[in-house]
Amino acid sequence: MSELPGAVDRLAEKVRDFVIRDCIPEEAAWRASGEEVSEELRRALMARARDAGVYGLHLPKAFGGAGLDHRGKAKVLEAAGYSMLGPLALHCAAPDEGNQHLLDVVAEGSHREDYLRPLCEGERSCFLMTEPGGAGADPAGMKTLAVRDGGDYVINGRKWFITGALGARFAIIMARDASAGGAPTLFLTPMTTPGINVIRPMEVMAHDSTGGHCLVDLVDVRVPASAVLGEPGQGFRYAQVRLAPARLTHCMRWLGAAQRSHDVARSHAAHRHLFGDLLGHHQGVSFQLADNEMDLYAARAVTAQACAVLDAGSQGRHESSMAKVFVSEAASRVVDRSVQILGGLGVTGMTPVEHIYRSIRAFRIYDGPSEAHRMAIGRRSLPKGDDLLPDLTDF
Ligand SMILES: Cc1cc2nc3c(=O)[nH]c(=O)nc-3n(C[C@H](O)[C@H](O)[C@H](O)COP(=O)(O)OP(=O)(O)OC[C@H]3O[C@@H](n4cnc5c(N)ncnc54)[C@H](O)[C@@H]3O)c2cc1C
Structure with missing residues (x-):
């Protein structure tokens, strides 16, 4: 440490x-x-x-x-x-914490003072990757295009689910770069740049951010070549720099929220009497509390283990994927059981658990849905090349 x-x-x-x-x-x-x-x-x-x-x-x-x-x-x-x-x-x-990390690793020269410093001082930012019918679980489907025009780039496309877009000071836009053979480039640009149109915040299950999750149109957005973050055509590589740690920081924050839900539920179980006994003494509830404890314990351990891999200098794609799937699902189970233990109270706004229940649902979708991570984890687990095992079923 x-x-x-x-x-x-x-x-x-x-x-x-x-x-x-x-x-x-x-x-x-x-x-x-x-x-x-x-x-x-x-x-x-x-x-x-x-x-x-x-x-x-x-x-x-x-x-x-x-x-x-x-x-x-x-x-x-x-x-x-x-x-x-x-x-x-x-x-x-999110997304500021991930953007702070990305800029700290990749941004150089004036980008550090003009973008990273205000972001660290409390300004907000947004990250524009996902598109309707385009980039999503599979970012290779990206449709937004940046075309060179003299010394500038001109960007056109439509993005959605852009957290914090309303009121953000600047955007990190991912677009296919025609001059880099269509590979994506990241562009750093103020949100006041003409052509960046925040259409509206989207209706989501739970409001938990500042600046909404927005639909954003990019119409002839003209930016100078100096707006390129890092190297042109390296957008996917930089997205990985951002995403692996950002998945883990989601795990960390949601662990806190799941622990809070569990604390509310176990306090209720320690005070409420029914059927002649304390709620928490009924085995059905006691087992749910035990499952919460085990899910929290395991989720914390998986997160810490993946963090240790990143701390050792590895990119940790495999480990952060495993942690993201495991923690998002374990923490969701904890919150769901907490609602159940609270009874009707659990679905009211009288405790924070109801809001956490709605809010945590998206964690299994954003930064890669569980299925996309399982696909990548499963593919990596197949022995190949130098690791190819003999066929252990070939007797
Ligand atoms: C609250 C919230 C905030 C967000 N903030 C941002 C943001 O700030 N910036 C940004 O760019 N994006 C953001 N996103 C977008 C998010 O990253 C995407 O929603 C996510 O990557 C999934 O993409 P998609 O919605 O296009 O779903 P799709 O790609 O259409 O996938 C739909 C479903 O298909 C299934 N699926 C996908 N791949 C596979 C597979 N290989 N095998 C089997 N099933 C599969 C999954 O169940 C998945 O949920 C946010 C999303 C939400 C909900």
């Missing part, structure tokens, strides 16, 4: 204290509004996080962070995720 053992635990404890004191009390009013988290609330929470000394702990040291490795981030981001407002307060929510 980049921090002394124990130091990360103390940071995580500090974040947990902050989340309980400053974020949880804000939840009820926000949830009751049925709206996105407003920019006003997000900024107020970030200010309180700064005062408490927990803002941006996950950021690179040069930009005010604690210089945590992935295992360190796992503890801090799980603590932040204990409230759905926590990641916004610490500015470690």
